Amino acid sequence: RVCGEREKRGLLSRAMARNGDGDMTESIMHQLIDEEALGVAFEMHRAIKLGYYELVYPDESSYEKHDVIDMKGYDIFGNTQQSLQKNVDCQCPNCDRTLGATKFAPHLEKCMGMGRNSTRLANRKNNRTPVESDQEGGGARSEEEDEWVYPERRASKKARRDKHHSSPIRTTGSRPGPGRPPKKYKISLLQQICGVVSERTGRLCTRSVNCPQHSEEQRQSLRRKLLDRPLDLPLSSHKRKRDRAESPPDDDSDVVSSNHHHSPSDSPPAAMATWGPSKKRKNKAGKRTKRSNHGNSGSSGVTTTSSRPFSTMF
Amino acid sequence: MSELAKGCEHFLEYRQNHGLQSFKIIYKYLVKPGQEARKLKAKTCVCHVCHCFTPRLHTCLMCVYFGCMNPDNHMRVHVKSAGHPLAVDLNYGTVFCFKCRDYTYDGSLDEICRETDQQLAHKKYHISRQPVAYVAWEPTKSEMELLKQNPKRRRVEPNSTVGLRGLYNLGNTCFMNCIVQALAHTPILRDYFLSDRHRCFLDTMQQRCVVCEMGNIFQEFYSGVSCPYIPFKLLHLVWTHARHLAGYEQQDAHEFFIAVLDVLHHHSGGQTPTVTQPGHCSCIVDQTYNGRLQSDVQCQTCKSVSTTVDPFRDISLDLAPSMVTNRTSTPVETNDIQSDRTSPASSTNSGETLLSAVPATLYECLDRFTRPESLGSESKIKCNKCRSYQESTKKLSVKKLPIVTCFHLKRFEHSLRSRKIAKYIQFDLEIDLTSYMARISESSDNRYSLFAVVNHSGSLFNGHYTCFIRQQQDQWYKCDDAWITKATTEEVLSSEGYLLFYHKKVLEYS
Numbered sequence: 001r002v003c004g005e006r007e008k009r010g011l012l013s014r015a016m017a018r019n020g021d022g023d024m025t026e027s028i029m030h031q032l033i034d035e036e037a038l039g040v041a042f043e044m045h046r047a048i049k050l051g052y053y054e055l056v057y058p059d060e061s062s063y064e065k066h067d068v069i070d071m072k073g074y075d076i077f078g079n080t081q082q083s084l085q086k087n088v089d090c091q092c093p094n095c096d097r098t099l100g101a102t103k104f105a106p107h108l109e110k111c112m113g114m115g116r117n118s119t120r121l122a123n124r125k126n127n128r129t130p131v132e133s134d135q136e137g138g139g140a141r142s143e144e145e146d147e148w149v150y151p152e153r154r155a156s157k158k159a160r161r162d163k164h165h166s167s168p169i170r171t172t173g174s175r176p177g178p179g180r181p182p183k184k185y186k187i188s189l190l191q192q193i194c195g196v197v198s199e200r201t202g203r204l205c206t207r208s209v210n211c212p213q214h215s216e217e218q219r220q221s222l223r224r225k226l227l228d229r230p231l232d233l234p235l236s237s238h239k240r241k242r243d244r245a246e247s248p249p250d251d252d253s254d255v256v257s258s259n260h261h262h263s264p265s266d267s268p269p270a271a272m273a274t275w276g277p278s279k280k281r282k283n284k285a286g287k288r289t290k291r292s293n294h295g296n297s298g299s300s301g302v303t304t305t306s307s308r309p310f311s312t313m314f
Numbered sequence: 315m316s317e318l319a320k321g322c323e324h325f326l327e328y329r330q331n332h333g334l335q336s337f338k339i340i341y342k343y344l345v346k347p348g349q350e351a352r353k354l355k356a357k358t359c360v361c362h363v364c365h366c367f368t369p370r371l372h373t374c375l376m377c378v379y380f381g382c383m384n385p386d387n388h389m390r391v392h393v394k395s396a397g398h399p400l401a402v403d404l405n406y407g408t409v410f411c412f413k414c415r416d417y418t419y420d421g422s423l424d425e426i427c428r429e430t431d432q433q434l435a436h437k438k439y440h441i442s443r444q445p446v447a448y449v450a451w452e453p454t455k456s457e458m459e460l461l462k463q464n465p466k467r468r469r470v471e472p473n474s475t476v477g478l479r480g481l482y483n484l485g486n487t488c489f490m491n492c493i494v495q496a497l498a499h500t501p502i503l504r505d506y507f508l509s510d511r512h513r514c515f516l517d518t519m520q521q522r523c524v525v526c527e528m529g530n531i532f533q534e535f536y537s538g539v540s541c542p543y544i545p546f547k548l549l550h551l552v553w554t555h556a557r558h559l560a561g562y563e564q565q566d567a568h569e570f571f572i573a574v575l576d577v578l579h580h581h582s583g584g585q586t587p588t589v590t591q592p593g594h595c596s597c598i599v600d601q602t603y604n605g606r607l608q609s610d611v612q613c614q615t616c617k618s619v620s621t622t623v624d625p626f627r628d629i630s631l632d633l634a635p636s637m638v639t640n641r642t643s644t645p646v647e648t649n650d651i652q653s654d655r656t657s658p659a660s661s662t663n664s665g666e667t668l669l670s671a672v673p674a675t676l677y678e679c680l681d682r683f684t685r686p687e688s689l690g691s692e693s694k695i696k697c698n699k700c701r702s703y704q705e706s707t708k709k710l711s712v713k714k715l716p717i718v719t720c721f722h723l724k725r726f727e728h729s730l731r732s733r734k735i736a737k738y739i740q741f742d743l744e745i746d747l748t749s750y751m752a753r754i755s756e757s758s759d760n761r762y763s764l765f766a767v768v769n770h771s772g773s774l775f776n777g778h779y780t781c782f783i784r785q786q787q788d789q790w791y792k793c794d795d796a797w798i799t800k801a802t803t804e805e806v807l808s809s810e811g812y813l814l815f816y817h818k819k820v821l822e823y824s
Binding site for chain 1 (some may be wrong): 388405422450458462467482538543544553
């Protein structure tokens with residue numbers, strides 16, 4: 001504190017009064033200390049008077065003891081390696097499943113649809129957030145709905161769908177392709193599978209075009225709805241159906257109608273139906289396996305792959 | 315704060331009859347006088363009885379009378395004679411009631427004191443920011459209830475585990491654990507989060523804010539709990555927002571560090587412009603980690619220099635052996651950077667090119683980083699003065715040092731043959747970065763203190779991250795995922811070092 005005139009005079013007078021011409025400096029120092037001590041005393045007095053002293057300045061016994069332990073074989077908290085081995089669980093924020101903590105990272109990778117072996121199930125769960133590392137930025141999070149939702153569910157879907165041009169689905173590798181599949185994929189797909197929506201599961205029927213369970217009218221009405229026009233579907237024999245499934249569709253195959261723009265080279269390498277892990281379809285497991293063996297060049301009929309058009313089914 | 319303070323009945327009676335104007339004047343001119351008033355105080359404030367200036371001088375609240383309390387209590391004389399029971403201490407402005415024989419506190423008095431202090435602070439300090447007079451904290455009624463209900467207290471002491479916690483490995487996430495440990499022990503971040511300064515602007519119900527999660531982690535670290543924490547939420551949030559990082563394979567701690575800072579910056583509100591620097595973000599991440607590097611490109615022909623400034627959040631130091639040419643011909647060396655340290659590794663003879671070895675110390679790495687290098691004849695820069703492409707030299711220096719500087723030693727080489735440079739690089743506990751500044755100003759203090767070291771052990775593809783962190787002044791702990799043990803300073807300084815975190819010792823008002 002600045003020592004003002006008054007202080008000097010006062011000190012002087014007092015010092016003279018008591019010590020004569022004694023130690024002035026010491027006197028000044030004592031006075032300054034007294035004044036500061038007074039401030040502390042007032043703080044304490046106020047705290048006591050207003051009732052919060054014990055709460056804000058508790059005594060030693062209310063403090064928790066957390067001493068560091070520095071002994072071989074123990075960590076600073078007193079745990080042993082063994083005691084830390086015990087299984088700890090956590091809940092995945094993505095799927096709400098409880099799992100062991102040590103397995104969390106690999107699970108999360110698959111759950112979020114990243115990494116090499118995750119399914120498109122995961123991608124769809126996250127509403128098609130872009131997964132590719134070479135896509136635009138980690139921040140781009142598309143909140144778009146799945147484009148292959150059956151039209152009945154989302155009215156404006158169709159308009160939106162046709163507006164988008166899609167980014168090309170990759171022809172190599174097993175990485176999921178970004179963006180929406182173009183119209184020709186839909187066309188190509190609907191030339192290969194029955195496609196009628198099953199009432200029980202709400203999914204498109206992935207049997208062949210001649211699937212006995214659904215009628216032609218059903219198929220055509222579906223195509224009219226999804227593609228604005230009916231498709232000429234072959235009433236092929238069983239043999240042809242198998243052929244088609246095993247070899248890539250050709251330009252002059254009877255599947256193609258005249259006003260159809262599809263060409264085999266454009267068809268997705270891996271076809272469209274995603275089987276995905278589905279508990280409900282256990283009984284069809286056999287069929288699924290058989291079909292999945294058909295993918296040779298990748299552009300054959302119904303193969304299980306990692307591209308994703310029919311993701312709405314799951 | 316003032317709801318607790320209710321004055322005694324005598325004071326209340328006085329206040330009802332006379333108001334608080336006198337008190338206001340007394341407080342303003344006698345207790346907290348400005349320059350002019352102080353002179354008046356010095357001349358007139360002496361005890362009316364003994365004519366001395368005594369330690370606890372009081373003034374009567376109702377008339378002009380000064381009296382001392384110690385040692386002779388001349389104030390009481392006046393109280394008896396005039397019947398005025400209230401007196402104000404001239405040092406601190408507290409009111410003494412002679413009838414109650416105790417000091418009394420009242421909310422209205424506190425209000426006046428606070429106002430006056432604030433005005434005084436305004437007058438005294440002529441800076442653009444609003445000065446705030448210091449007001450001691452007092453609990454409100456509800457806070458007192460809370461304190462009563464929770465009688466246990468916890469504090470950070472030397473040799474206490476409060477502030478330390480292990481982190482479970484979620485499957486090769488040791489890189490994340492080390493960075494979290496380094497962040498959790500960064501003093502300035504700790505102060506920010508423990509004083510609850512984060513105001514979340516994201517939807518808190520969704521719990522997607524990484525900054526909130528970081529605050530949560532601090533709470534967990536200081537909870538005194540002894541079992542390790544499971545940082546699964548942070549992993550999920552960082553992977554959600556930095557997709558390029560995502561994936562289960564082993565990852566680089568430095569990459570994660572940069573990604574975490576980035577996400578924290580974005581979730582802090584991105585652009586939070588300040589009054590003084592619109593357009594500059596003032597989130598805690600930028601304030602702590604952002605520095606600026608100055609790059610001077612000098613044309614060899616006309617010697618003109620063009621300068622650019624870029625921000626940085628960490629400094630990556632090259633370790634690979636390099637070609638060093640003699641630079642006695644270039645005047646670039648005689649610029650205002652004084653490099654006091656000689657780099658023995660790159661000592662040259664005139665006219666020769668030498669292959670310098672891997673640097674041996676952190677300072678050598680920094681010397682290398684800031685030394686002027688010729689850009690070569692292949693990459694000529696267009697000089698504005700010469701108006702043509704000329705050979706030039708580039709020199710890096712630090713324009714602004716951040717509060718926390720992270721040095722990244724580039725130990726992983728991903729060239730034709732990917733390998734790890736495992737050579738030991740010596741670093742100090744305390745370093746001084748003054749010689750690497752672009753401009754040395756007299757007043758700046760550029761000393762830094764080491765507080766965290768992240769180490770990588772093992773090979774390029776199969777390794778494990780551990781870290782050393784500093785708690786308190788000189789206590790080091792080794793963090794190996796969930797296993798935390800005490801470590802010595804020697805252990806820390808003799809470790810390999812991959813990421814070195816230094817904290818500024820003296821924080822200055824910019």
